[in-house]
Amino acid sequence: MATAWALAAWARTKSEHPAPGELIETGRQQLAELLTFLERQAIVTLLPGEQITVAPTPDPYRWSFASMWTPGPFEAKPSRAYYYLTDVDPSWAVERQDEHLRDYNIPTLWSISIHEVYPGHFLHYQHLRRVESKVRKSILFAPTSFVEGWAHYCEQMMIEAGFGRRDDSIKLGQLAEALIRLARFIVCIRLHAEDMSVEQGVRFFRDEAFMEEASARREAERGTFDPTYLVYSVGKLMLLKLRQDWKQQEGKAFSLRSFHDTLLGQGSAPFWLHRQLMLGEGNGDLLE
Helix, strand or coil, X not given: CHHHHXXXXXXXXXXXXXXXXXXXXXXXXXXXXXXXXXXXXXXXXXXXXXXXXEXXXXXXXXXXXXXXXXXXXXXXXXXXXXXXXXXXXXXXXXXXXXXXXXXXXXXXXXXXXXXXCCCCHHHHHHHHCCCCCHHHHCCCCCCHHHHHHHHHHHHHHHHHCCCCCCXXXXXXXXXXXXXXXXXXXXXXXXXXXXXCCHHHHHHHHHHHCCCCHHHHHHHHHHHHHCHHHHHHHHHHXXXXXXXXXXXXXXXXXXCHHHHHHHHHHCCCCCHHHXXXXXXXXXXXXXXX
């Protein structure tokens, strides 16, 4: 009974999505609201930088649901950053367009915008410009577990900080995105280290992460050429562990803003180094 009720609630939530052609404008509106929230809550320092253009995903990258393309941290002056969202192809049948947009439902899109832009990848790149160490400033040496772990952590952190507290569906969207990342962890390992086929991966995303057929296929196929997409969940868990350990060390002096600014100010280092820099020697395990 409970499972049937939950699935019905999620089905209703997925029906609340932008109409074809409206995805880009919806993304723009969300960025404005996210920026206002961060300005009011002061949970991480916002920095001046380039303008963000929300635009349709270019054809070569339409395998991705969304992506953030930001000028590199060594750029001498700000230029334009692009937040790409993959809207429907007008040539698709109506049924396929609706299926695509159900996985772009408004609550899920909030988590995507948090992950890609505020305070996820875009803000991370802005902070990288202020890092003095050229190694930790460079994207070339950036561990995916930290880069994606930070962005995925932000989805949960923003809910914890009170974003969308009057709309339970936003929390539901965040949990749905977390579930997809956990499914990636399992599918990726089984695709590369066991005998799972792409078709079995598709069924896993569809049945266990409740994705639409086309989105489930895109996720399973991505696992064949992007094995690092399994580290999103691991990175988030290591970051949550680091936050808890630093909070315990700081005591009453702890604040989310100080934690986030200190973390981002250290650049894109592996988690063992972040722990050493923030907690000193003998800093404990990366994960519970």
